[in-house]
Amino acid sequence: MKLVVGNQKTYLNRQDVVNFINKTREGHCENVIICASFPYIDLYIEDSNYIIGAQNVSVKGNGASTGEISAEQLNSLGVSYSIVAHSERRSDNKETSEMFVDKINNLVKYDIRPIFCIGENLDQREANTTKDIVGRQIIEVFDKLNKEDLEKIVVAYEPVWAIGTGKVPTNDEIEDMTNYIKDLIQDKYGARVLVLYGGSVNEKNIDELNQIETVDGYLIGGASTKPDEFLYIMSKCEK
Ligand code: PGA
Numbered sequence: 001m002k003l004v005v006g007n008q009k010t011y012l013n014r015q016d017v018v019n020f021i022n023k024t025r026e027g028h029c030e031n032v033i034i035c036a037s038f039p040y041i042d043l044y045i046e047d048s049n050y051i052i053g054a055q056n057v058s059v060k061g062n063g064a065s066t067g068e069i070s071a072e073q074l075n076s077l078g079v080s081y082s083i084v085a086h087s088e089r090r091s092d093n094k095e096t097s098e099m100f101v102d103k104i105n106n107l108v109k110y111d112i113r114p115i116f117c118i119g120e121n122l123d124q125r126e127a128n129t130t131k132d133i134v135g136r137q138i139i140e141v142f143d144k145l146n147k148e149d150l151e152k153i154v155v156a157y158e159p160v161w162a163i164g165t166g167k168v169p170t171n172d173e174i175e176d177m178t179n180y181i182k183d184l185i186q187d188k189y190g191a192r193v194l195v196l197y198g199g200s201v202n203e204k205n206i207d208e209l210n211q212i213e214t215v216d217g218y219l220i221g222g223a224s225t226k227p228d229e230f231l232y233i234m235s236k237c238e239k
Pocket of ligand 1: 007021155159162163164165198200201219221222223
């Protein structure tokens with residue numbers, strides 16, 4: 001069984017979400033997390049069997065943070081996972097490793113498991129620095145966390161050049177990176193973490209990706225907003 005995490009970003013309006021929930025009702029949801037837009041979290045919690053995640057969390061706790069959503073608020077809704085450090089937040093919102101440390105600490109305090117995203121961009125890949133970059137993204141954050149929290153983190157390896165582009169690394173490359181990430185975290189911190197792959201996962205490549213044993217699941221953007229396609233991917237990951 002692979003973990004399936006849908007990152008619906010801001011693709012859907014309210015009616016789209018209602019349709020998505022109705023059309024995917026027959027799916028097996030035990031291993032499926034939907035990271036909904038904040039306004040729809042309640043809808044998912046009340047009317048679906050998905051495990052519910054958020055796409056982001058405030059660096060601060062409850063208080064004077066206009067427009068933010070705190071970990072405590074997410075917890076009070078019934079959210080049990082949250083994405084942290086997605087490449088879109090790294091680039092669009094200039095979020096830094098210091099911020100990711102604060103976000104992860106806030107989340108684990110409220111029993112929410114962080115889905116921590118890492119990955120190289122195309123220039124970094126072409127310069128052959130993928131492992132340096134990914135290693136640094138891990139170390140800058142993991143060095144500052146409490147040891148007992150590390151295994152609560154789910155790592156998502158998402159090459160930036162693969163997100164929303166239809167381009168996917170080869171199975172060998174994904175296997176090599178997931179091994180690298182797991183070994184680094186095991187050797188340096190003595191922790192075992194789940195590692196997801198993300199970036200253009202879809203109904204056409206899911207069978208091939210499922211052959212990679214070191215991958216514990218997927219972080220899925222675009223394809224998690226299309227009910228039929230998502231149901232198909234869910235069915236391929238439930239065993
Ligand atoms: P994608 O997005 O599946 O549309 O490539 C993945 C992500 O951004 O998490």
